[in-house]
Amino acid sequence: MTSQFWGTPEGWIAIVGLAIGTFLIRYSFIGFFAGKRLPPKFERALQLAVPAIFAAIVVPLVVMNQSQVDLNARWPHMVAALVTGLVAWWRGGMMLPIVAGMSTLYLIEFVFR
Amino acid sequence: MSHQGSLPTAGEERARDAFIAGFKQCVVLTPSYIPFGLVCGVAAVQAGLGELGAIALAAFAFAGSSQAVLTQFIASGAPLAIAILSGLVVNLRMAVYSAAISQRISNTTRRERVLWAAFLVDQTFLFDEQRHARGLFKAHPLAFFLGCSAILWPTWIATNTAGAFLGAKLPPTWQLEFTIPLSFIAMVVPLLKSSGQTGAAIAGGAAGALLFALPLKLGLIAACFIGAMVGLVIDALLAMRAVRGGKS
Structure with a gap:
């Protein structure tokens, strides 16, 4: 094996640092508040934060092209996302909504591009 | 038994x-x-x-x-x-x-x-x-x-x-990466069971796009707060309306 395979000491510090830090973030509440009730308002805020975070992850991935909102290039993706949402709402599950969305995307790109 | x-x-x-x-x-x-x-x-x-x-x-x-x-x-x-x-x-x-x-x-x-x-x-x-x-x-x-x-x-x-x-x-036409947002949509939509949650999702999605330019995906954290706040406000408004409806 070449030395490239093993990486550098600095690289390993970065790997270990990110791994430990990320674990501590993940462990934060689980480690110290598991089984201890947080105030109901806070718990409701958490319930609301979850859809907010995931919507904030999803919307840019759907409507943006190279960090810019580009409805011209992304309308097929928006339609596909809408189809996935409708199927998920109507039927639930994982496979069917994703397949429906990707099929919609492929179909639109095949017909219009 | x-x-x-x-x-x-x-x-x-x-x-x-x-x-x-x-x-x-x-x-x-x-x-x-x-x-x-x-x-x-x-x-x-x-x-x-x-x-x-x-x-x-x-x-x-x-x-x-x-x-x-x-x-x-x-x-x-x-x-x-x-x-x-x-x-x-x-x-x-x-x-x-x-x-x-x-x-x-x-x-x-x-x-x-x-x-x-x-x-x-x-x-x-x-x-x-x-x-x-x-x-x-x-x-x-x-x-x-x-x-x-x-x-x-x-x-x-x-x-x-x-x-x-x-x-x-990977062939770029496959666009396999697009299955990530689709999988999140498929998982989150069934969780939207109250107006508060739906409002939080809409506000969070809008904030996520508007604040996308923030470094280190800090827009996600901001969107999380904004979405939760909007949801709590919707909850409070609905509760107020319910109280008023009960009185009249």
């Missing part, structure tokens, strides 16, 4: 059922890991972490966006501490997942809590959120969670490894 001897066995079987159910549900997500896993593997090698480092990073960080940010900063010659901190900021959202999980597990040993934390990523969290919302496997939530992790963690390592050794050469 009391067969004391058979009770533990029945319990074990249910734990195994929960594990298998989690595993099966998450198999569907494996294709969505391929494009991003390949890209992360390539980026790690290009940043000089070496193939072994790329694999270790995937295995022990198990967090794609932060891996990408870390390797990007290292490749651009940023100081090590800045690169690590930047990657960690990207993962701050996981504290929200940790808080949500902490409220639904009790009587756990430290080992169990470590397992919950070790495999807590967007996908495993959302599946647990769904499991919880449906009231499934209440006796064995960790088994379900670990079933999910047992397919997703090795898949993440495998795709990063493939990227490190082979590069990322």
